[in-house]
Amino acid sequence: MHEPGHENRPGLSSLSYRIGTHGTFMRRMLARLAREEIADGENQGARPLAALTTRSTEDPAIALLDAWATTADVLTFYQERIANEGYLRTATERRSVLELARAIGYELNPGVAASTYLAFTVDDSAGTPDTALIAAGTQVQSIPAKEGELPQTFETEHEFEARVEWNTLTPEQTAHHPIAAGTTSLYLQGVNLQLKPGDAILIVGPEREDDPENETWDVRTLKTVHDFRKEGYTRVTWEKGLGLTEGGSVLVHPAADATAQVYVFRKRFALFGHNAPDWNVMPAEVREKYCGTDTTCPGGDEWPNFGLNLTTTLFHIDGDHPEIVAPTWIALTDDDYTELYRVMEAVPSSRTKFAITNKTTRVDTDTDESRGEFDRRTAVVLAVPEELARAEKPLETAVEGNTIVFDRLVEGLKEGQPLVVCGKLAVADEDETREVA
Numbered sequence: 001m002h003e004p005g006h007e008n009r010p011g012l013s014s015l016s017y018r019i020g021t022h023g024t025f026m027r028r029m030l031a032r033l034a035r036e037e038i039a040d041g042e043n044q045g046a047r048p049l050a051a052l053t054t055r056s057t058e059d060p061a062i063a064l065l066d067a068w069a070t071t072a073d074v075l076t077f078y079q080e081r082i083a084n085e086g087y088l089r090t091a092t093e094r095r096s097v098l099e100l101a102r103a104i105g106y107e108l109n110p111g112v113a114a115s116t117y118l119a120f121t122v123d124d125s126a127g128t129p130d131t132a133l134i135a136a137g138t139q140v141q142s143i144p145a146k147e148g149e150l151p152q153t154f155e156t157e158h159e160f161e162a163r164v165e166w167n168t169l170t171p172e173q174t175a176h177h178p179i180a181a182g183t184t185s186l187y188l189q190g191v192n193l194q195l196k197p198g199d200a201i202l203i204v205g206p207e208r209e210d211d212p213e214n215e216t217w218d219v220r221t222l223k224t225v226h227d228f229r230k231e232g233y234t235r236v237t238w239e240k241g242l243g244l245t246e247g248g249s250v251l252v253h254p255a256a257d258a259t260a261q262v263y264v265f266r267k268r269f270a271l272f273g274h275n276a277p278d279w280n281v282m283p284a285e286v287r288e289k290y291c292g293t294d295t296t297c298p299g300g301d302e303w304p305n306f307g308l309n310l311t312t313t314l315f316h317i318d319g320d321h322p323e324i325v326a327p328t329w330i331a332l333t334d335d336d337y338t339e340l341y342r343v344m345e346a347v348p349s350s351r352t353k354f355a356i357t358n359k360t361t362r363v364d365t366d367t368d369e370s371r372g373e374f375d376r377r378t379a380v381v382l383a384v385p386e387e388l389a390r391a392e393k394p395l396e397t398a399v400e401g402n403t404i405v406f407d408r409l410v411e412g413l414k415e416g417q418p419l420v421v422c423g424k425l426a427v428a429d430e431d432e433t434r435e436v437a
Contacts, residue, residue, distance in 0.1 A: 014090050017080040022073035029065045030055060116154060119420050120162040130164045163412060169419070172405040174392035179203060179257045181243035181250045186262065188234045189389040191227040195236060195264060198222065200382050202263040202329060202340070203242065205255030209327075209342065212367035216255040218242045219331050219338045219382070233391040263329060263385035269361075271308075272316035273376045276354035279303050286355070303354045308371040313344075315371075316360040320348050323384050324361055331382040334374045341365035398426035 008015050020028070034050040052059075057066050085096035098108050118140055122132050136159045142152040177187050186203075188195075198221060205216035220238040227234050244252035254260070279287070279302050291304060308315055317324070324330070324346045331340050345364040350357065404421070 012090070015080070015084050015087070017083040018076040020072065020076060022069045025069040025072040026066060029069065030062075114152070114154075117418050117420065118154065118156070121167050122162050122164045124164045124167065132162045134160050134162055161412070165410065166412075169410060170407045171399050172395060172407045174394050174407075177390070177393035179242065179254055179260045181245065181253055182241035183254070184239070184241050185235060185237040187391040187393045188236065188262070189232070189391040191229050191232060191234055193227075193234050193264075193388065195222060195225045195234065197224060199225075200265045200268075200331070200333070201236070201238075201388070202265065202331065202382075202385060203255055203260050204263070204329065204340070206259050206261070208255075208340070212342070212369065215244075215252045217340050218254050219333065219340065228394075231394065233394075235393075260390075262388045262390055264388055265331065265382035265385050267321070267323065267382075267384040269321060269381040269383055270318045271374075271376050271379055271381065272318045272351050272358065272360045273303075273306065273354045273356070274318060274378075276303060276306070276356055276377075279306075282355070290355075306354065306376055308374055308376060310368060310371050313365045313368045314362060315365075316349065316351050316362050317381050317383070318358060318360060320359045321346075321361045321383070322348070324363065328383075329385045330363065330365070332374050332379055333382060334379040337370070337373050339370045339373065341367060399423075 006016050033052060034047060036047060036049050038044055038046045038048070052061060055062060057063050084090040085093055086100075088097060088100055091097050091100065094108075101108055120132070120134060122128075122130075134156060136156055138156045140154050140156070142154070144151055177185075179186070186201075200219055200221055203218045203220070205214075208214045208217050220240065220242070222236050223239055224237045225234065226236075242254035243250050282290075324343060326343045326345050328343050328346075329340060330343055331338055333339075342365060343363050344366055347362050349360045349362040351360045399421075404419075
């Protein structure tokens with residue numbers, strides 16, 4: 001009798017692997033009874049069982065065949081089950097799947113029920129506690145997202161504490177904007193600071209107050225002023241970087257970052273005598289009378305003693321300016337050269353010289369350094385400084401990686417505590433964002 005074959009197509013949920021059942025085994029053995037020959041001896045070739053014509057299971061011989069058919073049926077049944085347990089798709093026993101996973105280096109995780117992370121929001125109304133203790137087993141029911149779904153009930157696994165300050169944790173929005181050599185921009189607190197391009201700002205360290213020879217200061221002319229009204233800060237820029245540099249080396253560093261103060265000069269004045277008549281067109285008798293016995297005086301191109309006095313810390317600002325008070329900063333600037341002075345005294349005065357008479361403000365400064373660098377006619381006095389508060393610069397980079405820096409100190413967080421991060425996903429090289437959670 002022909003032995004049955006097996007062919008299993010891919011994707012089946014079970015394999016066919018048995019070579020027979022009780023019935024097929026019984027029929028095969030009964031069919032071969034009459035053909036069984038004696039293998040050797042004097043009766044070799046004889047078929048004595050051909051005379052056994054009964055097929056009743058009550059006959060001991062037939063009953064023996066029935067018992068062997070039952071044994072073969074059991075053996076092939078379990079052989080097929082073992083074959084099915086050898087493949088992930090057809091295996092029904094957990095141990096089979098476990099051993100198959102182990103064969104390629106994997107271990108099964110224990111079976112668990114459906115789970116999710118829950119974020120509890122603590123009521124922040126006035127008078128309510130700042131913390132809430134969430135007991136283990138607290139039930140929370142989900143809200144179906146679409147029609148046909150049913151709400152699901154979840155229970156907390158462990159007792160834990162929730163806090164009002166954890167309701168919303170905001171990543172760090174700004175970073176310190178340092179004052180350093182080469183800096184060409186600055187962030188200032190507030191908007192509507194009445195700043196505009198062309199205004200002069202002073203960045204000075206406290207060391208300069210007590211030491212007139214200290215050079216930790218810079219005066220710069222603003223190039224741009226940009227108000228960020230929503231964020232509440234102003235960004236200003238200028239051309240030349242802070243500090244005195246030459247050939248890539250820093251000769252004089254700017255004011256120390258941590259202690260630097262920022263001012264804007266609100267007023268610009270001229271020195272007394274800036275509008276003096278041209279000496280060369282004055283009548284000879286006036287020039288002779290003005291010069292007195294100085295025989296070289298009439299031959300000059302400018303009024304005698306027209307330059308700033310290099311031997312005194314005093315000088316006169318054209319006009320009466322009560323807003324200049326001591327102690328305060330003023331700066332003299334002429335073309336590309338600027339010098340900073342600290343006003344020690346400022347008093348109203350009047351002055352007659354260079355054929356003009358006018359009210360002045362006489363100022364006494366802490367040093368007479370570099371007075372000879374300034375031309376009385378063209379020099380500008382930067383005065384009436386107003387202090388500006390520095391602000392941090394906004395962070396424009398996306399939150400990424402495995403670290404988040406919060407914008408404030410958050411106490412109570414523990415290692416292993418889950419956080420839910422949500423917001424807009426920054427897509428690289430694309431002008432689009434999408435919400436994520």
